[in-house]
Amino acid sequence: MEIQSAFNVGVQSLQKANEDVYKAAENIATSAGLAAESYGVAQASNGPVANVNEITKQKGDNPVNLTQSLVDLRVAEFQAKASVEVIQSADENLGSLLDVTV
DSSP: OOHHHHHHHHHHHHHHHHHHHHHHHHHHHHHHHHHHHHTTTSOBTTBSSOOHHHHHHHHTSOOOOHHHHHHHHHHHHHHHHHHHHHHHHHHHHHHHHHHHHO
16 A cells, blocks of 8 residues: 555545534434424423434424434544544654655
8 A cells, every 4th residue: 555545545534534523413413403492392202301303203304313423423533533543654654764765
């Protein structure tokens, strides 16, 4: 693997992690917004406060799974950390190659 392609893979993976973070954050914000909007209005079968999935079903929207969004956020964090390590390794290897050739 060339050093340039290692940099490219690391940067592309970092960009993908960034996109995943924004997507998960948007889903979390949507879930929180639906819950706040429906608080006190929606009645759950077991009490006055409905959970997010019940509120979303009552609204008729596609349900957003809050737990899955939090897991996706955490996975994106680890993906970003791994990408940074790839970039750092490529940088160190390039530095070593330059030191050897000089």
